[in-house]
Amino acid sequence: MTQFEQWDIVTGVGLTALGVAAGRALDTERPDHLVSDPYAASFVAAADPPVPVPRRLADTARMPDVARDVWTSMAQYLGVRSRFFDRFLMTAAAGGVRQVVVPAAGLDARAFRLDWPPGTELFEIDQPRVLEFKDGVLDRLGARPRCARHPVRADLRGDWPTALRDAGFDPDRATAWLAEGLLPFLPADAERRFFDRIDRLSPPGSRLAAEHLAPSVRPLIEDPEFRAAARQLGVDIADLWHFAGKADPDRQLTAAGWAVRSVPTYEVATAYGRDLHGLMGRTAQHGRFLTAER
Numbered sequence: 113m114t115q116f117e118q119w120d121i122v123t124g125v126g127l128t129a130l131g132v133a134a135g136r137a138l139d140t141e142r143p144d145h146l147v148s149d150p151y152a153a154s155f156v157a158a159a160d161p162p163v164p165v166p167r168r169l170a171d172t173a174r175m176p177d178v179a180r181d182v183w184t185s186m187a188q189y190l191g192v193r194s195r196f197f198d199r200f201l202m203t204a205a206a207g208g209v210r211q212v213v214v215p216a217a218g219l220d221a222r223a224f225r226l227d228w229p230p231g232t233e234l235f236e237i238d239q240p241r242v243l244e245f246k247d248g249v250l251d252r253l254g255a256r257p258r259c260a261r262h263p264v265r266a267d268l269r270g271d272w273p274t275a276l277r278d279a280g281f282d283p284d285r286a287t288a289w290l291a292e293g294l295l296p297f298l299p300a301d302a303e304r305r306f307f308d309r310i311d312r313l314s315p316p317g318s319r320l321a322a323e324h325l326a327p328s329v330r331p332l333i334e335d336p337e338f339r340a341a342a343r344q345l346g347v348d349i350a351d352l353w354h355f356a357g358k359a360d361p362d363r364q365l366t367a368a369g370w371a372v373r374s375v376p377t378y379e380v381a382t383a384y385g386r387d388l389h390g391l392m393g394r395t396a397q398h399g400r401f402l403t404a405e406r
């Protein structure tokens with residue numbers, strides 16, 4: 113753990129977890145919401161970020177235009193992304209999968225908000241200080257998970273499989289894996305290793321879902337206007353995301369024997385009746401959601 117730089121919920125990559133929680137909080141309030149996350153606003157309220165992060169739609173109304181546009185686009189996008197992956201997990205559960213792993217779980221509250229069948233074990237991997245913050249807020253709220261939830265404090269560039277097994281993960285059980293809001297943060301070698309390890313820990317019947325951004329997004333995120341808008345999130349995305357030397361995860365998983373499906377993010381949004389605009393809309397033009405079965 114110590115050989116890697118660490119962060120908390122208000123710095124660097126950690127702050128992106130707070131940003132996506134804010135997106136879920138805002139979408140939850142929309143009459144046409146695609147996600148219903150009653151915990152997201154509490155996470156935002158409990159943090160002390162270096163930039164204003166809204167927890168209610170009313171907060172965005174008081175923001176400068178550029179910030180309001182960024183947060184509106186976050187809410188639009190996070191609704192689509194959350195709905196898609198909620199459905200993936202509930203379909204896996206309906207298909208009999210009882211072990212779930214969420215690497216880079218951040219402030220994902222699915223353990224608390226989805227209707228898990230009895231016997232479900234759910235492992236959330238993230239940095240120690242991110243999970244400490246999350247557990248503190250949930251404890252104060254008296255929130256009860258709706259499955260057996262296991263926080264796993266580990267770095268995804270390091271030996272996370274050992275930490276996962278130590279937390280009770282059973283590599284002989286079919287597992288549903290969810291990599292949402294993660295892949296761009298992993299350098300190429302860490303991403304390749306990440307999928308290799310998932311492959312080794314996944315017996316037949318396992319499933320995987322991932323949000324993927326193509327390297328074609330790079331000129332967009334390096335554009336000065338985009339960078340200025342992205343600063344409303346408190347981080348420079350272009351400094352945090354890695355694309356150099358990345359393999360195509362479809363090919364890597366297919367070569368390892370997984371049946372992979374991939375759908376452009378825009379198609380998912382259209383199917384849900386939602387238009388994507390602004391910062392996240394432009395980013396999503398380079399995105400797709402992968403699902404795979406072993």
Ligand SMILES: C[S@@+](CC[C@H](N)C(=O)[O-])C[C@H]1O[C@@H](n2cnc3c(N)ncnc32)[C@H](O)[C@@H]1O
Nearest residue numbers: 128129216217218220238239267268269292293
């Ligand atoms: C954009 S957030 C997404 C969080 C969550 N999946 C969600 O959608 O709400 C990115 C998360 O990835 C985690 N993360 C990124 N790189 C990581 C690493 N090397 N080890 C552990 N966690 C990592 C961050 O701490 C953060 O919580």
